[in-house]
Amino acid sequence: MSSTLASDVGGREGDSASDDDASERAGGSRCLDLQRIGMRIGNRVILDDVSLHVDSREIVGLLGPNGAGKSTTFSIAVGRKTPTAGTVRLAGADVTGVPLERRARLGVAFLPQEASIFRGLSVADNIRLVLEEGPLPAHLHGARMEELLHKFDLVHVAGTLGRHLSGGERRRAEVARALAVKDSDCNPPRLLMVDEPFAGVDPIGVQHMQAMLRGLREQEGMAVLITDHNVGETLGVCDRAYVMHEGRVVACGTPKEVLANPAVQRFYLGPAFPRQAVL
Numbered sequence: 001m002s003s004t005l006a007s008d009v010g011g012r013e014g015d016s017a018s019d020d021d022a023s024e025r026a027g028g029s030r031c032l033d034l035q036r037i038g039m040r041i042g043n044r045v046i047l048d049d050v051s052l053h054v055d056s057r058e059i060v061g062l063l064g065p066n067g068a069g070k071s072t073t074f075s076i077a078v079g080r081k082t083p084t085a086g087t088v089r090l091a092g093a094d095v096t097g098v099p100l101e102r103r104a105r106l107g108v109a110f111l112p113q114e115a116s117i118f119r120g121l122s123v124a125d126n127i128r129l130v131l132e133e134g135p136l137p138a139h140l141h142g143a144r145m146e147e148l149l150h151k152f153d154l155v156h157v158a159g160t161l162g163r164h165l166s167g168g169e170r171r172r173a174e175v176a177r178a179l180a181v182k183d184s185d186c187n188p189p190r191l192l193m194v195d196e197p198f199a200g201v202d203p204i205g206v207q208h209m210q211a212m213l214r215g216l217r218e219q220e221g222m223a224v225l226i227t228d229h230n231v232g233e234t235l236g237v238c239d240r241a242y243v244m245h246e247g248r249v250v251a252c253g254t255p256k257e258v259l260a261n262p263a264v265q266r267f268y269l270g271p272a273f274p275r276q277a278v279l
Helices: 003-007 018-026 072-076 100-106 123-133 140-153 167-180 203-218 231-235 254-259 262-270
Strands: 030-041 046-056 058-065 086-091 108-111 192-196 223-227 240-245 246-253
Touching: 003 246, 018 231, 030 072, 030 108, 030 223, 046 058, 046 086, 046 100, 046 223, 046 246, 058 072, 058 203, 072 223, 086 100, 100 108, 100 140, 108 167, 123 140, 123 167, 140 167, 203 223, 240 254, 240 262, 246 254, 246 262, 254 262
Parallel strands: 058 223, 058 240, 108 192, 192 223
Antiparallel strands: 030 046, 030 086, 240 246
16 A cells, blocks of 8 residues: 555555444444455465454445455355455454355355346246245245245235346345245345346436335345445445455445545545435
8 A cells, every 4th residue: 555545545455443342332232243364376465464344234335446355355254255365264263265155054145236136037036046045944945035035025916927027126125035935944044135126227226225224224134245236235334344445445434524635535435425415
């Protein structure tokens, strides 16, 4: 990191307790903890000493310009990639190197950026397929299906094929399907990791998605980690955010703190970013 950037970063994890304070205010226990993550490919440093955490009842954003390392960090958190240094913990358990499909049995739900719904199946059948593959007893599938359809306002499109859904309906159906996965003890997921939830979604759909994420936090006590290129939409729903630059976390804190950070304004947001619209 350049000396100029380092001089005005402010709020970086390890230099300030602001992110821990915000987590304590959320009243949650630690769900996800990335500790001193490093990633190298040959002699190239992709990530350098990256640490971040997400607590229950907390929505956390992971932001940064293209090439900052946020996608690699997110992939490591999800279980798609294994770091060359550092530790990934879920609820205190070391899961470094544990693949995505096994983490689902540990209470993690993942919503990828690309469309993941089966286009030739109805919304109900998409959810039913996940239920049938999980540990939940078959006689409870119907009740769980109804619960998810109502919770995500999908009752009216339960019989609609995936290919005919709007962007917002598709994203809600994908979240419902992700939450249909149960852990090995038949408990619902405790942590949802969402890649680009606001991409390709109209303004009303964005508002619905934000409301849905808040509902998961407030009603279900879930933790949520979001990475997205849409800064305003992401900060508009987050309790805290991390900003990355050149493979390192250079700022973290509440949306207000991140937006006020001089370094973030200079290398990422620019002087014309409508900060007041977010706050």
